[in-house]
Amino acid sequence: MKIAPSILSADFARLGDEIRAVEEAGADWLHVDVMDGHYVPNITIGPVVVESIRKVTRLPLDVHLMITDPDKYAPEFIKAGADWISVHPETCKDATVTLRMIRQLGAKASIAVNPDIPLEKIEAYFAHIDMILMMTVFPGFAGQAFIADVLPKIAETKRMIGEKRLPILIEADGGIKADNIDRVVQAGAEVIVSGSGIFKTPDYAETIRKMRQSVQGLHSL
Ligand code: DX5
Ligand code: ZN
Numbered sequence: 001m002k003i004a005p006s007i008l009s010a011d012f013a014r015l016g017d018e019i020r021a022v023e024e025a026g027a028d029w030l031h032v033d034v035m036d037g038h039y040v041p042n043i044t045i046g047p048v049v050v051e052s053i054r055k056v057t058r059l060p061l062d063v064h065l066m067i068t069d070p071d072k073y074a075p076e077f078i079k080a081g082a083d084w085i086s087v088h089p090e091t092c093k094d095a096t097v098t099l100r101m102i103r104q105l106g107a108k109a110s111i112a113v114n115p116d117i118p119l120e121k122i123e124a125y126f127a128h129i130d131m132i133l134m135m136t137v138f139p140g141f142a143g144q145a146f147i148a149d150v151l152p153k154i155a156e157t158k159r160m161i162g163e164k165r166l167p168i169l170i171e172a173d174g175g176i177k178a179d180n181i182d183r184v185v186q187a188g189a190e191v192i193v194s195g196s197g198i199f200k201t202p203d204y205a206e207t208i209r210k211m212r213q214s215v216q217g218l219h220s221l
Pocket of ligand 2: 006032033173
């Protein structure tokens with residue numbers, strides 16, 4: 001299991017320190033939520049911030065684009081240092097083209113799936129992705145309540161990927177904390193995003209330790 005703290009819940013005035021703190025606390029990746037005020041009603045950060053983050057950490061940068069024109073901006077985020085790019089298919093003119101472009105530019109490609117999007121709608125992209133980002137909240141804000149109805153969809157995705165022997169990771173994002181991470185991992189997620197579940201706790205190392213402890217010995221590990 002990889003833990004990817006979402007910096008959306010960090011103290012942006014002390015971003016470098018916050019990133020160093022989660023890195024020392026045992027984070028595996030950093031999740032960067034990019035929102036444009038169009039696809040979602042919130043505005044967060046752009047490529048210049050990613051470029052600065054790249055300089056202060058060696059953790060893989062997992063950039064989640066919640067923007068209306070990912071074809072235009074994905075190259076800028078990759079140039080700034082993104083290792084992974086997730087796009088929502090409904091924001092792309094042709095998501096296959098976007099995913100191919102992301103890979104051609106040297107990043108790993110991922111498709112982000114909102115809670116109300118059925119699996120049949122994303123199966124067509126399986127050949128073009130390295131990861132599926134399963135949203136366990138509707139995109140837009142940190143600190144929302146976890147939607148447990150997504151768990152069977154994660155399990156079904158895991159089953160399909162296993163059956164087809166595809167090298168695709170499953171990431172889960174939204175409302176995940178030390179007290180529900182076990183259900184998400186049990187369902188089949190391998191990369192766990194947590195924003196407020198880490199940054200709003202007093203001791204990041206203790207929180208990440210608790211998260212790892214609660215999934216120890218689970219069947220899908
Ligand atoms: C929601 C974002 C999530 C979110 C995670 O739109 O994609 O990454 O910030 O934050 P928590 O863990 O607080 O739900
Ligand atoms: Zn996200």
